Amino acid sequence: MKKDVLIVGGGITGLSLSWELSCLGINSILVEKAPFLGGHVSQFACKATETCQKCGACLLEDCLSKLAGAECSDILVNSTIDSFREASRKFNALILQRQSQVINEKCDDCGLCSKVCPVEGALLRPSLDSRLYISNNKCLKSLGIQCEACAQICPQGAIELAEKTKEIKIEASAVAVCTGFTPFDASRKPRLGYQRVPGVLTTLELDSLLRTGNFEPLLPADELKSVAFIQCVGSRDAKSGANYCSRICCGVSIRLARLLKNKYPQAESTIFYMDTQTFEREFDKTFGQAQNEMTFVRAMPAEIRSGEDGRPEVTYHGNDDTKQKVAFDLVILSIGIGPRDPDLPRSFPTLWNNRDGFIGSDDIDVSGGHPGIFVAGANQGPKSITDCVSQSILAASQIKKYLDRVKMGEQL
Ligand SMILES: Cc1cc2nc3c(=O)[nH]c(=O)nc-3n(C[C@H](O)[C@H](O)[C@H](O)COP(=O)(O)OP(=O)(O)OC[C@H]3O[C@@H](n4cnc5c(N)ncnc54)[C@H](O)[C@@H]3O)c2cc1C
CATH class of the missing domain: 3.50.50.60 (FAD/NAD(P)-binding domain)
Structure with missing residues (x-):
């Protein structure tokens, strides 16, 4: 060509x-x-x-x-x-x-393959079309490990894993x-509890759950009352090799907090931040309005662990330098761009x-x-x-x- x-x-x-x-x-x-x-x-x-x-x-x-x-x-x-x-x-x-490993003409969308797949995210359905894809980064077979669970269970013979x-x-x-x-890998900050403490997610994961409609099975809508967003996870952080602002995260968290409030009116958000970025057009206006819609706490949490009631608990130093511990229904880590x-x-x-x-x-x-x-x-x-x-x-x-x-x- x-x-x-x-x-x-x-x-x-x-x-x-x-x-x-x-x-x-x-x-x-x-x-x-x-x-x-x-x-x-x-x-x-x-x-x-x-x-x-x-x-x-x-x-x-x-x-x-x-x-x-x-x-x-x-x-x-x-x-x-x-x-x-x-x-x-x-x-x-x-x-x-x-x-393509999925023959879409044969697939009748029964969902059995997703049920047997041992790796989360190995079978994908991106928003733009409803077709099923196999992620070569996650599928065990693509990574050279013996597994053909999806192909074996498919009643339509719609999956062919042979390369x-x-x-x-x-x-x-x-x-x-x-x-x-590459989005920042939040597990590099173990003190923030990612993949260890139930109820701690990244902004990317929350976004994707809201898109696919899989958010509610995670937490029933009427149980979501408090959400914390932790800013600058993998940004403005020399220790992580990311001594720069990722530019998008403040806007991302404010928009997600508003969307949650719109979908689940009882959901109140608290944003923990160091400083705000002003790259987006009209960000100052957005930030000013957001201060009436959610709580902003200028502090970086020292630790997130499972509290007594099983919810994620955020420990931080308040403005008066006292140690505070607050539990939330969900904690969202606002990850940066690497x-x-x-x-x-x-x-x-x-x-x-x-x-x-x-x-x-x-x-x-x-x-x-x-x-x-x-x-x-x-x-x-x-x-x-x-x-x-x-x-x-x-x-x-x-x-x-x-x-x-x-x-x-x-x-x-
Ligand atoms: C948590 C989070 C939330 C965000 N939310 C927003 C938002 O609400 N609004 C906003 O404006 N921005 C947002 N952003 C930023 C936004 O994601 C980026 O601006 C955008 O994705 C950049 O697009 P891109 O095409 O440059 O890169 P990518 O989206 O990373 O796409 C790159 C593509 O290149 C492909 N590729 C890579 N290497 C190769 C190769 N060697 N051969 C072939 N293909 C290859 C990849 O598979 C991928 O499809 C967010 C970012 C993060 C981390």
């Missing part, structure tokens, strides 16, 4: 770049390693209460529906770059595409790396590193440090969905300029 641009990563950044390029008449092929598109945003709930909270989650569906009609945008899911070579201003990539791959050769004039971020290994072949040109393990020259410029290689999105540093979309517009215009120079035979 000959294409103008090869896009690596099918999160909101890669997808909106594909759309922006198609608007400029530039054809692209997008390679996504997961079996579905959308990256992290595909796990987010719409946070609208009576009014839109401008979380940006719906921008993904907008982008996907625009791309469905775009003629010059091709997409490969379940695919990774196996080898990469540059010759005469062209990039040649060999793509390996794993064939089948297809090779696709692509020649492109430019490459855009949009490989995204760098991610772009997972590219060794022959791929070395990408610039900016800081804290993120790639690109800084978190705005889209050049990757090698002619024809561009970088965009949250792999450059913490960004909101709208910032990623804006950056993809910048990347599309820079790529167009580059392709025009290549066509003119200019020295690069």
Whole structure:
């Protein structure tokens, strides 16, 4: 396949770049390693209460529906770059595409496979389509461990776990790396009780439970009366190697607290914070309004453990420097955005590193440090969905300029 641009990563950044390029008449092929598109945003709930909270989650569906009609945008899911070579201003990539393990035409959605699967999250149903996918990062069989429980129980024979791959050769004039971020792993902070204390979740998990409607089995609606949000988990924290603000977490917690209150009117939220970020447009206004809707405590909890009644109990030092212990029905850890290994072949040109393990020259410029290689999105540093979309517009215009120079035979 000959294409103008090869896009690596099918999160909101890669997808909106594909759309922006198609608007400029530039054809692209997008390679996504997961079996579905959308990256992290595909796990987010719409946070609208009576009014839109401008979380940006719906921008993904907008982008996907625009791309469905775009003629010059091709997409490969379940695919990774196996080898990469540059010759005469062209990039040649060999793509390996794993064939889908779920035959959707046969699947009748009986749910038996999810019941027998021993690993939580190995069978996925992202919001954007109702199809079932197997996560290659979590499925035991994909990780080389003997397990075929889902395939064996499926009465329709709709699951085929045997690995089948297809090779696709692509020649492109430019490459855009949009490989995204890694959410902070809250288990690195054992004192906050994640995965040890029942009722302690991350913002990402709460978002996903609210999206899929699986929140109520966790805690019946009438029992949810108090929720604590703990800010800056894996942000502004030199000890965790994340001595920066993740920019999105304050807005995320306020929107989630409002959504919980809207769905469960008796649910009161308390936000424990160090400092607020002011990156989002109108954040000061949002923060001012939120102070009338929820309680803000300027303190970082020292510890979260199971209290006497089994609920998570937060220990912190109050303003008067006295030790406080308060139990909540749920404690939500507001996790930050961390760098991610772009997972590219060794022959791929070395990408610039900016800081804290993120790639690109800084978190705005889209050049990757090698002619024809561009970088965009949250792999450059913490960004909101709208910032990623804006950056993809910048990347599309820079790529167009580059392709025009290549066509003119200019020295690069
Ligand atoms: C807890 C939490 C809540 C958030 N809530 C909000 C919110 O409410 N509003 C908001 O504006 N922002 C929010 N954000 C930020 C938002 O998630 C990011 O702005 C957005 O996901 C970045 O998109 P991206 O495409 O750059 O990266 P990602 O979403 O990480 O997508 C990257 C994609 O690239 C793919 N990929 C990676 N490597 C390869 C490879 N080598 N080959 C092929 N594919 C590859 C991945 O599988 C993935 O699909 C939140 C972040 C967190 C952590």
